[in-house]
């Protein structure tokens with residue numbers, strides 16, 4: 001996640017080829033999503049920080065937490081664009097070309113305990129994703145007591161300000177699915193489930209259970 005990365009932020013390359021998630025997430029969507037959308041969030045954050053020397057030593061997470069305490073003219077664009085970078089990186093890194101079919105280990109146990117079964121979890125998560133009104137993300141994460149929850153964030157808001165530690169997110173902005181799935185949001189979520197990196201998700205979950213990863 002670019003630990004301690006600071007201004008000027010770079011649009012780090014995807015850890016897999018643009019077409020690696022085919023046929024579930026198409027190459028053109030990945031190119032547009034990473035090279036245009038994520039690049040734009042990166043450029044806009046750098047533009048804001050260019051004139052804010054005291055903020056140039058902060059990493060992404062620090063900027064997100066600091067934004068609410070800043071004057072709105074600076075705080076709002078920082079929150080939107082630092083959030084956009086965090087949310088997109090988290091989404092891209094939460095997928096991989098040859099994932100295991102479903103979670104395993106402690107995360108699987110926690111999902112079954114909280115939702116009854118992996119299949120039931122998928123149903124609830126899918127319904128939450130379809131229900132997103134406008135643009136946003138649906139997340140699996142841990143609440144303040146470290147139990148699993150499914151929750152939604154609007155636009156480029158991050159889980160931190162809702163006191164959730166994230167494990168997985170699916171991007172429900174139109175640009176994430178429109179080229180391939182048009183308005184079929186449920187089919188997009190079904191396809192996304194085929195490329196979820198459950199090993200990465202479990203390592204995030206275990207970090208949270210040990211009190212690490214994020215505040």
Ligand SMILES: [Fe+2]
Pocket residue numbers: 033037088171173175176
């Ligand atoms: Fe996106």
